[in-house]
Amino acid sequence: MRLQVLVSTMHQTDHSLLERMNIQSDAVVVNQCDENCIEEFIYEGHKIKWYSLCDRGVGLSRNTALMHADADVVLFADDDVVYEDGYADSVLDFFEKYPSAKVATFNLQSLNSKRPEYLDTKTHKLSVWNCLRYGAFRIAVRRDAVVSANIFFSLLFGGGAPFQAGEDNLFLTQCLQKGLCMYAVKIQIGTVKQEESTWFSGYNEKYYHDRGVLFAAMYGKYSKLMICLIELKNCRREGTVPFNQRLQNEFTGIRKFKKTIKGKE
Template structure:
């Protein structure tokens, strides 16, 4: 049976911390409906009207953790389609139109992964259904999804992972793997929708021993023992040019394997 094309609404779900004013709205070139979760020292909510009858739902929250922020944004969204975002990107003027067109062209899609202008991707430069392990090649700012698909399948961002947990990143990869394992249709569409900017990271402090330990710890949690060892070796080799000034390849691999074998994250209650 042919799936009908329907008009849909889009919202950006943007996570940030300690924003003191609303300048991030213009700074990110936000021109579509948006939910912003600003983790700070108070709990409050405000709605800000922007151009063309669009709005920003601004939520200040004392909760901490990037995954908690993502989940709160999903809960407070009322859109058909959501785009995950951070405070370090600037959206294309026609970002919303590109997203809507992709979902109209792929009506069976539950999730569509897009590209970014200045961030190379290892996904194939075509419209296709990526394999399971290709979910590890995706960053959060590429991810859009039908909100109903996520809610109906009780899918969330794992609160053990992400900035603010002290356990390293990878929350978006586990989210996509959970979606994949639930049987959701995940497409890659090689359409660029935003530019990454160079804001200071709230979690990345450099390629030190602790970074690689947490990389091993989170990878073990996401992939299990066997695959995490293989991926850990691949990661240490493939990222060598990025970290070689900070730590040797043997030091990186040693700490990744220590994180994998200690398995602290999986053992946490």
């Protein structure tokens, strides 16, 4: 069994990112920049595919890497991740131990105390109720399982897309809806800087509007119910925006998704 790390990055001028991330496996790097160039080379004994492209958008970047990957298991990554020694063995060992698992999330410790990562203390199955806390850089999948199920990252959400972050949530939700067995794994495989968010500017009107769009994409006719459940859970944590105002903005987002994305009123 073989692992590839799928790195989404921007404006890299050399290959030093591989050392900074402590890459110890094969990898596919998609570097969104201002030129188109494809390189293949060996780094520390590992095969690297490096795509410098003029494209924009994190969803497109991850999909490009996924389509050019050829390993049994792929691990999505951002460029602020630093892996621990032996991470590849940890990921592959899990998939060998759990042959039914098609998707798994792993622990990465955030180095930014203001943006902590949820860390699992035991390995358990994921469901619709607990899969929304994991970013794409924590996700590993059996490549053939997700590609054959026609599961890819949405181009509507995330950096460089019309709506704010959520492409990772939508990806995991699609995996569940397609019946793929998913686990959260207690093993830590690295750290992530989380220095700044490219999209989050506070719990404002756009945040709640875009969350409504995201929930409409994920849950369809159940989106309003899921929104209400999430709001009741987070009502004290998410700032001072009144509950009714949050719901109004989110329901506006749901209507926009139905009207402009699906062509329905």
